[in-house]
Amino acid sequence: MSKLTDLSITEALAGLAAKKFSAVELAAAHITAVEKTRPLKALVTETPEIARKQAKESDARRAQGSAGALDGIPFAIKDLFCTKGVRTTASSKILENFVPTYESTVTQKLFDAGIVMLGKACNDEFGFGTANVNTPYGPVISPWSGTDPGAANRKLVPGGSSGGSAAIVAARAAMAATGTDTGGSSRQPASFTGIVGMKPTYGRCSRWGIIAFASSLDQAGLLTRSVADMALTLREMSGFDPKDSTSADKPVPDFTQAIGQSAKGLRIGIPKEYRVAGMNADIDGTWRKGEAMLKAAGAEIVEISLPHTKYALPVYYIIAPAEASSNLARYDGVRYGLRVPGESLSDMYANTRAAGFTKEARRRILVGTYVLSAGYYDAYYLKAQKVRRLIRNDFDEALKKCDALLAPIAPSTAFAIGEKQDDPVQMYLEDIYTVSLNLAGLPGIAVPVGLGSDGLPIGLQLIGRAFDESTLFRAASALEKEASFTHKPPFTA
Amino acid sequence: MATVTGRTCEWEMVIGLEVHAQITSNAKLFSGASAEFGAAPNAQVSLIDAAFPGMLPVINGKCVEQAVRTGLGLKAQINLISVFDRKNYFYADLPAGYQISQYKQPIVGTGEILLDLADGETRTIGITRLHLEQDAGKSMHDQSPNETYVDLNRAGVALMEIVSEPDMRSGEEAGAYLKKLRAIMRYLGTCDGNMEEGSMRCDVNLSMRRMGETTLGTRCEIKNVNSIRFVQQAIEYESRRQVEVLEGGGKVAQETRLWDTSKGETRSMRSKEEAHDYRYFPDPDLLPLRLDAKWVDDIKKTLPELPDDKKARFIKEYGLKPYDASVLVAEKASADFFEKVAKGRDGKLAANWVTGEFFGALNKLGLGIENSPISADALGGLVDLISDSTISGRIAKDVFEEMLASSKPAAQIVEEKGLRKVTDTGAIEKAIDQILAANADKVAEYKSGKDKLFGFFVGQVMKATGGKANPAMLNDLLKKKLAD
Numbered sequence: 001m002s003k004l005t006d007l008s009i010t011e012a013l014a015g016l017a018a019k020k021f022s023a024v025e026l027a028a029a030h031i032t033a034v035e036k037t038r039p040l041k042a043l044v045t046e047t048p049e050i051a052r053k054q055a056k057e058s059d060a061r062r063a064q065g066s067a068g069a070l071d072g073i074p075f076a077i078k079d080l081f082c083t084k085g086v087r088t089t090a091s092s093k094i095l096e097n098f099v100p101t102y103e104s105t106v107t108q109k110l111f112d113a114g115i116v117m118l119g120k121a122c123n124d125e126f127g128f129g130t131a132n133v134n135t136p137y138g139p140v141i142s143p144w145s146g147t148d149p150g151a152a153n154r155k156l157v158p159g160g161s162s163g164g165s166a167a168i169v170a171a172r173a174a175m176a177a178t179g180t181d182t183g184g185s186s187r188q189p190a191s192f193t194g195i196v197g198m199k200p201t202y203g204r205c206s207r208w209g210i211i212a213f214a215s216s217l218d219q220a221g222l223l224t225r226s227v228a229d230m231a232l233t234l235r236e237m238s239g240f241d242p243k244d245s246t247s248a249d250k251p252v253p254d255f256t257q258a259i260g261q262s263a264k265g266l267r268i269g270i271p272k273e274y275r276v277a278g279m280n281a282d283i284d285g286t287w288r289k290g291e292a293m294l295k296a297a298g299a300e301i302v303e304i305s306l307p308h309t310k311y312a313l314p315v316y317y318i319i320a321p322a323e324a325s326s327n328l329a330r331y332d333g334v335r336y337g338l339r340v341p342g343e344s345l346s347d348m349y350a351n352t353r354a355a356g357f358t359k360e361a362r363r364r365i366l367v368g369t370y371v372l373s374a375g376y377y378d379a380y381y382l383k384a385q386k387v388r389r390l391i392r393n394d395f396d397e398a399l400k401k402c403d404a405l406l407a408p409i410a411p412s413t414a415f416a417i418g419e420k421q422d423d424p425v426q427m428y429l430e431d432i433y434t435v436s437l438n439l440a441g442l443p444g445i446a447v448p449v450g451l452g453s454d455g456l457p458i459g460l461q462l463i464g465r466a467f468d469e470s471t472l473f474r475a476a477s478a479l480e481k482e483a484s485f486t487h488k489p490p491f492t493a
Numbered sequence: 494m495a496t497v498t499g500r501t502c503e504w505e506m507v508i509g510l511e512v513h514a515q516i517t518s519n520a521k522l523f524s525g526a527s528a529e530f531g532a533a534p535n536a537q538v539s540l541i542d543a544a545f546p547g548m549l550p551v552i553n554g555k556c557v558e559q560a561v562r563t564g565l566g567l568k569a570q571i572n573l574i575s576v577f578d579r580k581n582y583f584y585a586d587l588p589a590g591y592q593i594s595q596y597k598q599p600i601v602g603t604g605e606i607l608l609d610l611a612d613g614e615t616r617t618i619g620i621t622r623l624h625l626e627q628d629a630g631k632s633m634h635d636q637s638p639n640e641t642y643v644d645l646n647r648a649g650v651a652l653m654e655i656v657s658e659p660d661m662r663s664g665e666e667a668g669a670y671l672k673k674l675r676a677i678m679r680y681l682g683t684c685d686g687n688m689e690e691g692s693m694r695c696d697v698n699l700s701m702r703r704m705g706e707t708t709l710g711t712r713c714e715i716k717n718v719n720s721i722r723f724v725q726q727a728i729e730y731e732s733r734r735q736v737e738v739l740e741g742g743g744k745v746a747q748e749t750r751l752w753d754t755s756k757g758e759t760r761s762m763r764s765k766e767e768a769h770d771y772r773y774f775p776d777p778d779l780l781p782l783r784l785d786a787k788w789v790d791d792i793k794k795t796l797p798e799l800p801d802d803k804k805a806r807f808i809k810e811y812g813l814k815p816y817d818a819s820v821l822v823a824e825k826a827s828a829d830f831f832e833k834v835a836k837g838r839d840g841k842l843a844a845n846w847v848t849g850e851f852f853g854a855l856n857k858l859g860l861g862i863e864n865s866p867i868s869a870d871a872l873g874g875l876v877d878l879i880s881d882s883t884i885s886g887r888i889a890k891d892v893f894e895e896m897l898a899s900s901k902p903a904a905q906i907v908e909e910k911g912l913r914k915v916t917d918t919g920a921i922e923k924a925i926d927q928i929l930a931a932n933a934d935k936v937a938e939y940k941s942g943k944d945k946l947f948g949f950f951v952g953q954v955m956k957a958t959g960g961k962a963n964p965a966m967l968n969d970l971l972k973k974k975l976a977d
Contacts, residue, residue, distance in 0.1 A: 081547075082547045088546070090546065098546065100545070100546070100547075102540060102545075104547060207547075208547065208548075208549050209548075210547050211547050212546075212778075215776075215777035216777035243549060243551060244549050244551075245549065245551055245552065245778060245780055246777075246779075246780060322774060323774075323777055325581075325772075326579050326581050326590070326591055326772070326774070328590075329581060329589060329590020329591060330544040330546070330588060330589045330590050332583065332590060334588070334643065335543055335544070335588060336545070345585055345641070346583075369772065372581070372772035372773075372774055373772060374770045374772075377772070377773075381774060
């Protein structure tokens with residue numbers, strides 16, 4: 001039998017059911033793995049006691065025949081999910097000592113399904129970033145940096161903002177981790193670390209208890225090591241929540257039914273605007289490979305057009321900071337979190353927010369405040385909302401001609417910590433392929449397809465119709481099978 | 494219309510009011526926390542109200558219904574699609590750093606309110622809009638020398654902001670507007686209108702122009718004037734201040750002013766330049782509010798009879814004068830009380846007693862109708878005794894005083910005190926004979942044509958009978974005797 005930490009969720013569940021090992025043993029193996037992967041700085045808070053207790057309870061449930069769908073599976077939880085009684089920082093100094101008295105809907109659902117929590121995964125503060133460097137708790141280091149990532153000369157980023165989640169799952173220290181995805185935050189780290197990442201349809205999962213970045217774009221995400229694990233886990237965390245007005249009152253299909261189904265007859269669209277001059281050859285090559293793989297699996301490839309693609313990034317970088325500037329106003333030092341005193345109320349606000357937020361958070365707050373200001377609102381925010389509608393229409397049109405789109409995720413493979421950090425625009429360009437889908441509210445899944453010439457993983461994303469994750473899983477499962485990506489990072493637990 | 498006389502000419506006031514009315518509801522606008530007044534500080538605060546990380550607002554359907562009811566009561570357009578926006582600003586008692594309000598697309602559009610003025614005239618005031626929004630918490634600066642305390646009980650409570658057109662021309666009209674709006678909301682049960690507890694608050698927008706001008710002058714907004722009396726005082730003060738500025742060759746600065754209750758003056762709070770940039774944008778946590786036309790119609794069917802309709806009915810059904818009718822319908826409790834008294838009785842007589850002696854007595858005692866010592870049935874009993882000529886109107890006033898003091902039924906008082914009118918012709922005749930005999934000179938004068946003396950004889954006989962003589966009978970008998 002392979003190492004417990006190498007198992008997929010599906011395999012682990014089978015092992016638990018067959019009593020090959022207990023949840024307590026599975027948890028113990030992962031707690032050790034978490035300790036081993038500390039150089040990655042993937043977790044802001046480790047919760048081994050909770051993991052052991054939950055594992056024990058899981059074994060008891062299984063013995064009684066009342067095990068849940070994910071019973072005993074060790075998870076990491078992105079630190080944007082509020083967890084009752086467990087410190088939740090959003091990877092920000094401003095919430096350094098914040099312990100929620102409530103459980104987010106998504107984590108509650110996962111706990112109800114029986115998961116075991118290993119700890120809270122680091123992210124770019126509030127989700128602001130694509131490299132997991134924008135946080136006082138990081139930077140998170142990719143397990144692809146080398147056999148000793150902490151000592152590597154060139155430490156690679158795991159991507160972001162769900163960098164800690166991706167690193168811990170890729171390093172085989174957690175079987176899955178929740179992420180969030182506002183502009184690519186689950187898909188891009190998955191691509192950088194060679195695992196599966198997903199952003200479900202906007203409204204599929206409740207946002208209640210997830211610390212908000214940009215409310216109209218935020219959606220719970222997931223990072224797993226297989227498409228089947230993704231289907232199972234997403235099924236468990238999805239569903240209507242009356243506490244979130246934007247969650248959709250739609251039934252959740254059993255996504256696992258789509259796994260292994262043939263891609264024959266599926267029409268896969270290739271958005272021609274995504275193929276740009278000067279494109280990274282590895283990315284372009286992998287994309288063409290993916291196309292060929294799906295074709296080999298029986299899918300029909302069609303070229304489609306998303307004419308407003310070039311506006312997606314500027315639109316995103318108006319809407320997301322605008323909403324963020326308002327969402328982050330509550331971190332004011334008055335009721336909870338960091339407070340740095342001042343002579344007046346204004347001074348207290350300024351001192352607290354200057355000390356509590358990273359430079360990137362402050363930048364986004366300023367940009368957001370600016371685009372919403374009187375005299376600029378129409379030119380920026382309102383215009384961006386109109387273009388957002390056009391972008392959504394592009395996808396609606398395209399998805400009439402095909403069942404899913406295949407597209408790159410990031411313009412390159414993982415870069416090194418420190419790179420692109422001087423120029424925020426370079427960093428924002430990381431999101432060029434991922435944000436459109438958030439603007440359109442559509443589901444997307446990242447599947448690892450190959451390695452670049454630098455030996456680093458490259459994933460591709462499949463984009464589907466709203467609330468049709470099942471078709472996406474069908475295509476993703478076919479792509480995964482064809483790609484048979486078995487590469488592991490040089491450093492694992 | 495009231496005008497302000499300046500040194501150079503007469504000036505006209507142009508007044509518009511913004512009223513914040515707290516919606517009568519068990520829970521807040523976007524959270525399940527109680528909206529009850531008077532709880533211990535921070536006892537009614539949910540995680541949503543305190544803006545904890547990851548908390549999301551969910552609209553309270555009851556509050557939406559109340560806003561629609563109010564809109565229907567104002568004969569206003571109900572917008573089937575409305576949008577919640579965030580109004581962003583930092584303050585210690587605004588937990589999220591934004592207030593959820595409705596900016597460009599309010600739930601209720603244009604409507605109107607009919608004012609009943611003292612001279613019995615009416616005037617129509619336009620309603621611009623009504624929108625839903627959250628209240629903020631309360632900052633308390635007087636609890637500690639160097640710290641501010643914050644009470645979030647009020648944070649998130651549902652308010653209706655009701656904005657009028659600049660249609661009012663005097664403090665009196667502004668007062669009448671507030672009273673009428675309050676009456677409508679009380680009839681509807683959508684706001685208790687209690688200005689002392691802050692469940693109804695008012696901002697005044699005022700500008701001045703020379704009589705006859707049709708363009709609007711520069712206005713000032715006077716914030717949070719928290720009683721109808723203060724609204725009228727603030728208008729009085731501010732209109733004179735603006736006239737002085739304008740006649741002195743100056744310009745009125747567009748600004749927000751504060752009414753200082755203790756000094757009886759308005760003073761500048763912030764100028765237009767210092768005004769907040771609220772950075773309004775649609776709240777992405779809430780979907781546009783969509784109402785079903787049938788749902789709105791169903792609410793319409795449950796509306797009670799409102800003051801204007803009730804007034805019209807009182808005029809028609811009971812033959813009341815418009816002024817009396819409007820006094821009676823001003824409060825639902827008075828109207829209901831009146832109807833109980835008037836039922837099966839002489840409506841005019843009932844109205845006279847309710848608006849006259851009864852209201853006078855309550856006023857004097859400082860009591861509300863709900864804790865009146867005299868019930869509607871009891872007052873009806875008194876009216877009955879007048880109608881069937883058991884007692885005269887004058888005696889009835891004494892009986893009423895006794896009812897106030899003892900809460901005994903009118904009939905019992907009349908029996909106990911022997912106040913019943915004398916209807917025995919013999920007794921009246923006897924009294925007449927005595928009076929005529931004692932005033933033979935006056936009888937002679939009367940017979941020689943001094944008709945006016947008839948009243949003198951009536952008075953004397955009444956006096957002799959202790960006011961109990963049946964006046965009609967007395968008249969008849971007296972006429973006969975004098976004709977002999």
